[in-house]
Amino acid sequence: EDKVVQSPLSLVVHEGDTVTLNCSYEVTNFRSLLWYKQEKKAPTFLFMLTSSGIEKKSGRLSSILDKKELFSILNITATQTGDSAIYLCAGNTGNQFYFGTGTSLTVIP
C-alpha cells in the first residue's frame, strides 16, 4: 500500500531556531516528492525533488531527497512567526499524489 508518513506531527519552536521536518515514503513507481506549505487556505508549492542528494534551496528553506532510504527532509533556518503553518509532503507515483498528514509548525516570538 502506498503511503507517506511525516514526522513530527507537530512542533513548537522559538523565532530564530532551525527546524527539520521529515517525510518518508513508500510508493510504487515513484516519480517525485513535493513539499507544500499550508496556512489557512490552499497548500502552496515549495519544492519538487526527483534526484537523490541534490539540495533545493529557497531563501531560508531547503530540502533534499534520499531515494535509497526513501525519505526527504525540509529544513527551515532562522525561523520566523510567518513560517507557522502545516507542511505537507506528497509522493507522486505517476498517476497519483499521496500526501502525508503534515507537520504543524508553530513559531513563537
Next chain:
Amino acid sequence: GAGVSQSPRYKVTKRGQDVALRCDPISGHVSLYWYRQALGQGPEFLTYFNYEAQQDKSGLPNDRFSAERPEGSISTLTIQRTEQRDSAMYRCASSLALGGSGYEQYFGPGTRLTVT
C-alpha cells in the same frame, strides 16, 4: 495572475441532496486533480484528468461521486445523494504538465461542504 478558482467556497446541503462543485484551473494547465481533505489531514486523492480525459478515478469513494471535464478546462465534481460523511473540504489542483510527470500542482481555495 489568476490562480485556480473553485465555487462555491462554502456549501451547506441537506442529506440526500445532490451537489456540484466547480473548479476553474489555471489557463493552459493540462492536468486537473480533485482531492478531499478532512480537518487535520493531508489531501486525499480522488481523481484526475489530462485534458478532458479522466485518467484515474480510483480515489472516488463510491459511485455517488463522479467528475467530468468535458472541454478540458473547467471541471465539475458531483456528489449524488449526499451523506453526512461527505462533509469535508474539496480541493482541486491543476498542473502545467500531464499527470504522472510529477510536476508541481497549484491548488485552489477549496469548497467547504457541510451535509446536515
